[in-house]
Amino acid sequence: VDAAGRDASKARTPVAAIGTVARGVGQRLGTHLDRLVPALVAPLGDADDAESNDPERNELRETCLHGLEELVRRCPAEAEAHVDALLETALAFAAFDPNYSYGDEDEEMDADDEEEDEEYEDDYGDEDDDDDTSWKVRRAAVRVCGAVAEAKPRSSLVDLATALVGRFKEREENVRVDVVETLTKLVKTMAQTDALAALAPQACRACKKPISGKVGDNLKTKSACFGLLRELCVSAPPGALGEEDVRLVAEASGRGLAEKSQSLKLEGAKLLRSALARGEEAKCIVDDAVPRAIDAVKAEWYKLIEEGLRLCVAVAELVRPIDADMAEGEGMDVASKLLEAARPRLVAGAVDLEIRERAIECVGDVTARFADVMDSELLKGAVSDLVEQLDREATRCSALRALAVIANSPRSSATATLVLEKGGLGTLSSFLEHHARPLQQATLEALGALLRTLPPKSKLKAGDVACTLTNASTLAKDSDLHLAHLATKSIAAAVSQCTLDKKAKTACENDVLPAALTLAASPLLQGAPLDGLADVFEAIALKGGGGALGFDALLSALPDAARVAKEEDPVRGSRQARKNVAVVIARLCAAADASTLKKAVANLVNQVGDENKLLAVTALGELGRRCDLSKLGAISTLTACLGAGDVGDADEAKTAAAAALGSCVAGAPHELDGLLDALDEDPCPREYLLLIALREVVAHAPSDRIKSVALRLVQRLLTAVQGNQEAVADSAAECAGALAAIAPEAVAQHFLDPLLNASDVKHKASAAACAKAATSAKLATDASVAAALVDRLEPLLKLLDDEDLDCKKKSLGLVHAAAHNRLSLLEAHSGFVESRLATLAALKIEHVVDLGPFKHKVDDGLPLRKAALAALATLVDRKAIQDTAGCVDVVAGALADKNADVQAQAHQLLVKLCALDAASVLAKADAICEPLDKAVHKKIKEGTAKDDRAWDLVRSALRAVLAVKELPGGCPRADALLEKARAKDKLAAELAALAK
Numbered sequence: 003v004d005a006a007g008r009d010a011s012k013a014r015t016p017v018a019a020i021g022t023v024a025r026g027v028g029q030r031l032g033t034h035l036d037r038l039v040p041a042l043v044a045p046l047g048d049a050d051d052a053e054s055n056d057p058e059r060n061e062l063r064e065t066c067l068h069g070l071e072e073l074v075r076r077c078p079a080e081a082e083a084h085v086d087a088l089l090e091t092a093l094a095f096a097a098f099d100p101n102y103s104y105g106d107e108d109e110e111m112d113a114d115d116e117e118e119d120e121e122y123e124d125d126y127g128d129e130d131d132d133d134d135t136s137w138k139v140r141r142a143a144v145r146v147c148g149a150v151a152e153a154k155p156r157s158s159l160v161d162l163a164t165a166l167v168g169r170f171k172e173r174e175e176n177v178r179v180d181v182v183e184t185l186t187k188l189v190k191t192m193a194q195t196d197a198l199a200a201l202a203p204q205a206c207r208a209c210k211k212p213i214s215g216k217v218g219d220n221l222k223t224k225s226a227c228f229g230l231l232r233e234l235c236v237s238a239p240p241g242a243l244g245e246e247d248v249r250l251v252a253e254a255s256g257r258g259l260a261e262k263s264q265s266l267k268l269e270g271a272k273l274l275r276s277a278l279a280r281g282e283e284a285k286c287i288v289d290d291a292v293p294r295a296i297d298a299v300k301a302e303w304y305k306l307i308e309e310g311l312r313l314c315v316a317v318a319e320l321v322r323p324i325d326a327d328m329a330e331g332e333g334m335d336v337a338s339k340l341l342e343a344a345r346p347r348l349v350a351g352a353v354d355l356e357i358r359e360r361a362i363e364c365v366g367d368v369t370a371r372f373a374d375v376m377d378s379e380l381l382k383g384a385v386s387d388l389v390e391q392l393d394r395e396a397t398r399c400s401a402l403r404a405l406a407v408i409a410n411s412p413r414s415s416a417t418a419t420l421v422l423e424k425g426g427l428g429t430l431s432s433f434l435e436h437h438a439r440p441l442q443q444a445t446l447e448a449l450g451a452l453l454r455t456l457p458p459k460s461k462l463k464a465g466d467v468a469c470t471l472t473n474a475s476t477l478a479k480d481s482d483l484h485l486a487h488l489a490t491k492s493i494a495a496a497v498s499q500c501t502l503d504k505k506a507k508t509a510c511e512n513d514v515l516p517a518a519l520t521l522a523a524s525p526l527l528q529g530a531p532l533d534g535l536a537d538v539f540e541a542i543a544l545k546g547g548g549g550a551l552g553f554d555a556l557l558s559a560l561p562d563a564a565r566v567a568k569e570e571d572p573v574r575g576s577r578q579a580r581k582n583v584a585v586v587i588a589r590l591c592a593a594a595d596a597s598t599l600k601k602a603v604a605n606l607v608n609q610v611g612d613e614n615k616l617l618a619v620t621a622l623g624e625l626g627r628r629c630d631l632s633k634l635g636a637i638s639t640l641t642a643c644l645g646a647g648d649v650g651d652a653d654e655a656k657t658a659a660a661a662a663l664g665s666c667v668a669g670a671p672h673e674l675d676g677l678l679d680a681l682d683e684d685p686c687p688r689e690y691l692l693l694i695a696l697r698e699v700v701a702h703a704p705s706d707r708i709k710s711v712a713l714r715l716v717q718r719l720l721t722a723v724q725g726n727q728e729a730v731a732d733s734a735a736e737c738a739g740a741l742a743a744i745a746p747e748a749v750a751q752h753f754l755d756p757l758l759n760a761s762d763v764k765h766k767a768s769a770a771a772c773a774k775a776a777t778s779a780k781l782a783t784d785a786s787v788a789a790a791l792v793d794r795l796e797p798l799l800k801l802l803d804d805e806d807l808d809c810k811k812k813s814l815g816l817v818h819a820a821a822h823n824r825l826s827l828l829e830a831h832s833g834f835v836e837s838r839l840a841t842l843a844a845l846k847i848e849h850v851v852d853l854g855p856f857k858h859k860v861d862d863g864l865p866l867r868k869a870a871l872a873a874l875a876t877l878v879d880r881k882a883i884q885d886t887a888g889c890v891d892v893v894a895g896a897l898a899d900k901n902a903d904v905q906a907q908a909h910q911l912l913v914k915l916c917a918l919d920a921a922s923v924l925a926k927a928d929a930i931c932e933p934l935d936k937a938v939h940k941k942i943k944e945g946t947a948k949d950d951r952a953w954d955l956v957r958s959a960l961r962a963v964l965a966v967k968e969l970p971g972g973c974p975r976a977d978a979l980l981e982k983a984r985a986k987d988k989l990a991a992e993l994a995a996l997a998k
Contacts, residue, residue, distance in 0.1 A: 017069060032079070060136055060139050063139045068142055074153055093147065100136060162188065175222055190237055195239070203244065206231065218263070228270065228273050248286060251276075254273060259297070271294075278317060295313035318371050319367075322336075325412070362400040366408055373416075385421065406447045431470035472513045474489045478535075479517070490518075493518075493541075494534065521535055543590055588621055610643060616655060619640065623663070641663060664699045678711065708744045716749055723735060739776040739779055743779040746787070764806075778823045795831065802842065811869060817873045818869065833884065836874075843870040864904070874911060909958040913965040960992055
């Protein structure tokens with residue numbers, strides 16, 4: 003190429019060769035870009051040289067630009083040094099049109115021209131010169147602009163986007179479409195930025211002229227412009243589009259709906275829906291949107307009908323937000339029109355199933371939003387239409403979801419009565435007998451919503467409540483916690499809202515209660531399912547009427563259930579299972595009257611010394627968080643437990659008692675001074691346990707009470723950290739981190755600063771542990787974390803360079819927690835953090851330990867390597883990694899690590915990087931595939947079980963290879979590796995299983 007210079011005939015072959023290599027294995031040319039880029043730019047010549055516009059020269063230019071595009075796409079990191087110059091060159095050739103003069107069209111685009119259609123025809127008409135090939139050069143240049151845009155940070159894309167807007171005047175449609183599509187990608191990249199807010203109006207107005215052409219003309223350009231306008235509606239920040247711009251978008255959608263092409267009509271409908279999603283900005287086009295939505299619903303093409311129904315939902319969302327109040331009768335006209343259009347589409351057999359499902363969704367959403375202003379007959383008719391769909395198996399799930407939406411709406415108080423009376427409850431509950439999980443889920447969601455809004459003393463068919471309780475209880479199992487949560491919510495609503503006849507009480511005793519007790523002792527239960535189960539017990543206690551369903555019977559049955567479960571399966575007696583039962587007991591006690599509560603607390607206090615001691619202590623803690631137990635003896639009993647030596651398993655019992663004590667003090671904040679006085683004792687033999695209690699107080703007590711003693715707390719925690727007990731220091735640091743969410747300035751000035759200025763590295767490590775806890779504290783906010791850590795983050799992160807391994811580890815913990823919870827903290831330090839993570843991910847500190855008969859090699863750097871890779875993985879998940887190419891290098895090194903856990907982490911991280919930056923992964927394909935090959939073909943002993951860790955590692959490596967193989971452009975090394983694996987029967991079977 004260098005020898006050929008600008009001689010097109012001589013340069014064509016070597017340039018084409020470079021382009022072919024770039025398309026095939028462009029990622030391997032990264033180290034040669036300093037020679038390749040100038041070699042491909044030189045033959046382009048000068049874009050202002052009109053005399054060089056000949057087919058042979060243009061063909062060479064096109065080939066060079068295609069080669070540059072591939073090099074930039076395949077080697078983005080290495081091309082970064084060239085992107086500015088390439089962008090300037092590409093923009094110059096994007097306007098290379100020597101045979102045509104565009105005149106002053108930039109000014110005309112901003113002016114109101116009455117002869118717009120005629121100008122459109124003149125500017126966008128067919129070319130007179132069939133021999134002009136300059137359009138190929140322009141198209142290739144625009145594609146280079148797109149490739150360069152992907153390699154540049156989005157903050158520097160404004161000038162490029164503005165230049166592309168100016169190229170909407172392009173006369174050749176193929177080039178014009180590429181210009182619009184490239185700008186669409188830029189808009190997506192610049193989403194929700196101030197730069198896009200400034201660009202959006204200009205881009206909207208630029209689309210007006212191409213879209214305003216005659217019906218049937220320039221369909222590709224119109225379609226591309228519709229895509230750009232949709233992206234602008236989605237990506238532009240709030241307030242970026244003014245009323246004029248929104249009306250322009252609505253006008254464009256109207257033109258699209260008026261086209262003869264069905265695909266353009268669909269694009270127009272989608273564009274209108276995107277415009278309506280702008281919220282307040284789009285209220286000016288509602289009057290235009292309603293008739294267009296209705297016309298689309300009445301269309302003949304099924305896809306357009308579906309989009310029209312979605313449009314109806316979008317109109318309803320805009321006119322009547324679910325939480326907005328409206329005057330009587332307001333919006334009635336809109337609701338009537340939308341329902342009049344949608345309800346006929348529910349007729350079975352007349353339309354496709356997809357349309358019926360969309361119509362059900364539309365009727366449900368519109369009814370949910372306008373139920374309080376709708377005519378009673380219209381409301382009854384809409385609900386009846388949905389109930390009729392329950393008789394058809396194909397539409398049953400959709401109808402149930404729509405009924406749930408209506409019932410959950412604050413606007414529809416009469417829906418539950420319309421649906422559940424006259425046998426409706428029994429019909430719905432019978433669906434729970436089916437084995438289809440989607441139907442079970444939809445039924446439980448609808449039942450829960452309808453029962454919660456059912457008016458008292460509703461006339462339900464005899465036996466319907468009992469049937470509902472029986473069928474729902476069969477799904478209250480820990481094998482499917484989501485269904486269990488929905489089932490418990492439905493049961494609780496049925497018990498609390500319905501009148502319980504004899505059959506219903508029998509169902510509660512024989513079906514609901516055994517299932518609930520079994521579920522309560524499950525170690526898998528937590529979160530929302532646990533809350534739903536507690537609601538069931540609370541509802542039964544309040545409505546059961548005594549006997550086996552009374553408060554005392556339930557309170558006795560829960561510990562027995564936990565004990566029986568532990569005897570049958572020791573795993574079910576785990577700490578989590580015990581806590582679940584304790585939470586249910588606490589909820590029961592908290593719902594009882596004062597005398598019953600006093601009796602229950604006395605019973606729990608007495609159990610502290612017997613076989614149920616751990617359950618009793620945990621239950622007292624959970625109850626103490628909800629009620630003031632200071633006058634019922636709970637706090638004194640738990641305090642005594644801290645010093646007792648005969649309470650079963652001393653360590654576990656004392657720790658549980660300390661946490662319970664803290665919860666009880668949180669529920670009785672006036673007892674905090676007593677806890678602090680106990681901590682101030684010198685010596686303080688129970689310091690560690692009291693700090694556990696204090697941590698619970700800080701996490702759950704009223705913030706005002708904690709703030710009043712914040713300085714005292716901080717000083718005491720600092721004293722604890724400066725002691726000689728590592729466990730005490732760690733507990734104090736975690737407590738200080740929780741306190742930072744409430745009193746960030748006090749923690750920063752009186753805890754972190756003294757520790758960071760100390761000479762003892764252990765104190766600095768405690769500061770990092772405190773900062774980690776502060777980023778993930780339950781009450782933490784961005785403001786509290788920033789106040790405590792922003793000014794001190796640099797010295798905390800520099801602990802990554804400390805020679806002490808504990809300092810490195812705790813600083814790594816801070817980085818990981820911040821990346822997961824408070825990513826904004828790391829933005830100013832991203833380069834430093836990523837470079838240190840790369841270093842620590844390769845850290846090996848091996849030494850030999852002499853154990854007498856044999857020697858053992860220990861790697862002290864292994865925990866740090868794992869922690870560094872975990873932090874990198876979190877940054878990649880959050881798309882916060884700046885140097886993806888450097889991260890790929892880290893992964894390549896970790897893949898060759900001798901430790902199986904590190905290899906598995908590297909495999910997972912590689913899969914994520916393939917989705918984030920395919921070009922950087924392909925550039926290192928050789929370094930990546932070699933260790934993957936070894937991991938896949940590692941020898942495994944004959945007879946090793948398939949669930950063994952050795953096979954887990956092989957499967958992990960195969961997933962990574964498959965991810966590399968699926969990268970755009972492909973990877974020959976990965977293809978060869980997979981072919982080699984398929985030659986072995988066992989590996990072929992694993993690949994087949996992964997493919998499923």
